[in-house]
Amino acid sequence: MSEQTTATPARLTEAVDRLADRFRAMPQSRLLAAVPGHPSRAAAALDLARRLADAARALEGLPALPVPDCGAFAVGDQLAVTGHDLALAAGDGHPAELAAALADLADTDRLTA
Structure with missing residues (x-):
C-alpha cells in the first residue's frame, strides 16, 4: 500500500499532534539548538508550520499568509x-497533499529528534 493511499486527514492530525506535543514539551536548550539547515529546532518547526499553512491556503484557493515568528515556545501551537x-x-479529496504533508512532518521529526 502506498503512502498516498493511506494518507488521511486523521493520520495528518495524529502526526501533527504528536510532533506539536514534542515541541511543547521540549526544553529551551533543545528548542534553540541548531539542526542541519536551520539555526534552531524551533526555526525548523516554524518553517514546517509555514509550509503547512501555505498548503492549506492553496487548497482553499486563497493566497498565502505569513505565519509570524512568535518565539520558540509558541512553535508547537503553530504546528498544531x-x-x-x-x-x-x-479532507478526503486530496490524498497527494496529505501524503506530502505527512512526509514533510516525518522529515522534520527526524531532523529535530
Whole structure:
C-alpha cells in the first residue's frame, strides 16, 4: 500500500499532534539548538508550520499568509494549528497533499529528534 493511499486527514492530525506535543514539551536548550539547515529546532518547526499553512491556503484557493515568528515556545501551537487547518482543507479529496504533508512532518521529526 502506498503512502498516498493511506494518507488521511486523521493520520495528518495524529502526526501533527504528536510532533506539536514534542515541541511543547521540549526544553529551551533543545528548542534553540541548531539542526542541519536551520539555526534552531524551533526555526525548523516554524518553517514546517509555514509550509503547512501555505498548503492549506492553496487548497482553499486563497493566497498565502505569513505565519509570524512568535518565539520558540509558541512553535508547537503553530504546528498544531496549521496542521489541523491543512487536514480540514484537504479532507478526503486530496490524498497527494496529505501524503506530502505527512512526509514533510516525518522529515522534520527526524531532523529535530
